[in-house]
Amino acid sequence: MNLLEIIRFAFRGLSINRMRTALTTLGIMIGVMSVIILIAVGNGSSKAVQSSLDRLGTNSIQVRSGGGFFGGGGFQSARSRGRTSTSKPLTILDTVALVDKNNAPDIKQAAPIANAQATCVNGTSTSTPATFSGTWPSYFEAANSQIAKGTYFTNDDVTQGRRVAVIGNTTATELFGSDNPIGQTVRCAGIPFTIIGTTVVKGSNGFQDGDSLFLAPITAVQNSITGYVPLSSIIVEANNSKVTDAAQAEITTILNTRHGIKGSASADYQLFNQASLLTTSASSSKVFTVLLGAVAGISLLVGGIGITNIMLVTVIERTREIGIRKAIGAPKRIILAQFLIEATILSLVGGAMGVLGGFIGSHFTIVGTKPVIVPASVFLAFGVSILIGVFFGSYPASRAASLRPIEALRHE
Numbered sequence: 001m002n003l004l005e006i007i008r009f010a011f012r013g014l015s016i017n018r019m020r021t022a023l024t025t026l027g028i029m030i031g032v033m034s035v036i037i038l039i040a041v042g043n044g045s046s047k048a049v050q051s052s053l054d055r056l057g058t059n060s061i062q063v064r065s066g067g068g069f070f071g072g073g074g075f076q077s078a079r080s081r082g083r084t085s086t087s088k089p090l091t092i093l094d095t096v097a098l099v100d101k102n103n104a105p106d107i108k109q110a111a112p113i114a115n116a117q118a119t120c121v122n123g124t125s126t127s128t129p130a131t132f133s134g135t136w137p138s139y140f141e142a143a144n145s146q147i148a149k150g151t152y153f154t155n156d157d158v159t160q161g162r163r164v165a166v167i168g169n170t171t172a173t174e175l176f177g178s179d180n181p182i183g184q185t186v187r188c189a190g191i192p193f194t195i196i197g198t199t200v201v202k203g204s205n206g207f208q209d210g211d212s213l214f215l216a217p218i219t220a221v222q223n224s225i226t227g228y229v230p231l232s233s234i235i236v237e238a239n240n241s242k243v244t245d246a247a248q249a250e251i252t253t254i255l256n257t258r259h260g261i262k263g264s265a266s267a268d269y270q271l272f273n274q275a276s277l278l279t280t281s282a283s284s285s286k287v288f289t290v291l292l293g294a295v296a297g298i299s300l301l302v303g304g305i306g307i308t309n310i311m312l313v314t315v316i317e318r319t320r321e322i323g324i325r326k327a328i329g330a331p332k333r334i335i336l337a338q339f340l341i342e343a344t345i346l347s348l349v350g351g352a353m354g355v356l357g358g359f360i361g362s363h364f365t366i367v368g369t370k371p372v373i374v375p376a377s378v379f380l381a382f383g384v385s386i387l388i389g390v391f392f393g394s395y396p397a398s399r400a401a402s403l404r405p406i407e408a409l410r411h412e
Contacts (some may be wrong), residue, residue, distance in 0.1 A: 010341040012182030017314075030055065030383055031300030032354025034379040037361045040371035042289030047372050053137075059241040060142060061248055062272035063098075063234040063255070065090050078313040087268030089316075094216075097254050098236055104254060106235045106247040114218050115232040116225045118189040120175060123242035127174035129167070130212035132188070133232075134221025140166075142237035143218075147217075150182045150197030153217050161219040166197040168213030191224040211320045223307045248273055263340040293377065300381070303350065304388035307343050309395030315339065322403050336401035343393020344386065351385030 090112075095308045097103070097112040112133040120127050137152050139145065142393040151166045165186075172181045172195075181195045193216060202210030222228050238247035250270055262265055315322070322335060355378055 001162065007341055011340050012347060014342055014345060016318075020313075021346065022312055024306050024346050025353065027303035027306040027390070028300070028347050028350025029353040029357060030302040031296070032351050033357035033361060034296035034299045035293060035384075036355065036358030036373065036377055037371060038292040038360070039289055039377040040362045040373045041366050042292045043374050044369045044372040045189075046286070046289065048369060049129060057248075059237065059238040059244050060144070061236045061244065062249065062270075063090065063094075063236060063251060064270040064272060065230060065232065066268070066270055075118040078096055090234055090269060090296045091231060094258060095231075095234050098137060098234065098251060099364065100254075104247070104250040106239055106243040106250055108239045109134040109142055110234055110236045111142050112218055112231045113139070113233045113235060114221055114226055114229070116189075116221055118214075118225055120171070120186045120193075121185070121213065122175040122186045125175050125177070127171050127212075128206040129171050129214040130209055132214045132221075133166075134216055134218035134226070136218060138237075139215070139235060142235045145202075145213075147197045148200045148269075150195070152197060153215075157215040158219050162217060163191065163193045163215055163220045163224065164196045165193040165216040167195055167215070168199050168211035169201045169208075170209050170211035171214055172198050176290070188202070189225050193220075194369060239300040244273065297347045297384075300384060300388065303385075304347075306390040307346055307389055308392040308396060310346075311339060311343055311393055312399070314342070315400040316398050317402075317404060322400055326381050332401045335403075336397050339397035339400045340393050344395075347385045347389025350407050351382045354385065355382055 035409050092112055095110050095112045098107055111330060112135060116134070118128070118132050120129065120270045136158055137155055140147070146167065149171075150166070153162070154167060157164055165188075167175075167181065175186055176184065181198060183195065185192050185194050186192055188195075197212060199211070199215075216329075236251060237245065238244045255261070255269055255384065256267070326332075326335065358378065358381070359373065362373050
């Protein structure tokens with residue numbers, strides 16, 4: 001008996017009970033599909049986080065008011081969080097000091113940020129931007145915030161305190177709908193601002209809408225809305241990503257000197273290093289993806305146990321048939337091959353259907369995440385499904401091949 005005849009007998013055996021065969025195949029399909037989709041979800045989540053961090057650039061550093069330190073892969077708490085009686089707020093003069101090339105040769109530029117809360121009105125339309133900030137023109141490059149339409153405000157606009165603004169796509173849609181916002185005037189906290197530009201769409205990072213944005217000259221925001229309060233933060237751009245750590249050290253030295261700080265434990269500011277956070281995020285996402293894959297792998301294992309179950313039942317039901325075939329001369333290897341091929345066919349068909357289901361499922365957003373297929377996971381899941389068929393089908397096949405003809409013929 002050649003291989004084609006053995007395969008034909010295997011298909012005939014599987015067709016005896018089609019419902020049971022279909023359910024076993026379904027178990028393998030669900031296992032393979034789960035592995036592909038869950039790993040894709042983990043990968044998609046990682047891509048989303050990295051994309052969000054990349055918007056600021058890996059050579060950007062944020063300096064925030066308050067004790068503590070971000071960077072170097074973690075957060076170190078100060079002995080006293082928040083401001084103490086001797087702590088100093090971030091100021092415009094701090095920003096100027098950070099761009100002094102003599103003391104900070106690795107810093108390209110810096111921009112102060114004064115945050116505010118304000119509702120903007122255009123006729124009957126309103127918008128309360130998640131980020132309403134006053135800053136300098138250097139902010140746009142340091143924060144990798146590019147202009148889609150219109151233009152940036154200039155240093156002259158800052159000097160003159162002009163009430164002009166650049167807004168994000170969400171803010172523009174809420175205030176102007178499909179109309180062009182460039183040149184139009186809105187009132188924020190009762191103060192008129194003329195829109196001169198809109199930023200490139202950034203999307204959401206899962207916590208905040210990056211397009212719910214309103215940026216204006218810091219002088220205009222302070223004169224009209226916030227008053228001359230301390231800065232919320234300073235964004236600093238290093239010359240390139242390779243000197244980010246050096247730039248961070250320069251920031252620490254300059255601010256410690258200006259604020260009279262001795263030792264990082266008493267710092268009244270925080271450093272938020274994009275590069276370090278990106279590395280930490282990538283590591284965490286990798287662990288998360290592996291865990292998801294392991295959980296999905298359990299369902300694939302359950303599918304393999306299902307193959308063992310159906311093949312054992314099949315051997316019992318077809319004991320007499322096995323006895324007849326062995327009585328007329330079928331060797332042990334033929335019986336073994338037939339049942340092993342049956343198990344392999346189940347896993348092969350189930351695996352192929354699982355791959356198809358995985359590709360289809362990855363086109364849908366799952367728990368707010370767009371899955372991104374990892375090619376290696378497809379080959380891994382499909383390959384493991386076949387190995388599972390061979391492994392879990394080996395025992396039932398061996399049992400069938402080991403039946404003695406006389407005992408098999410007596411079986412009822």
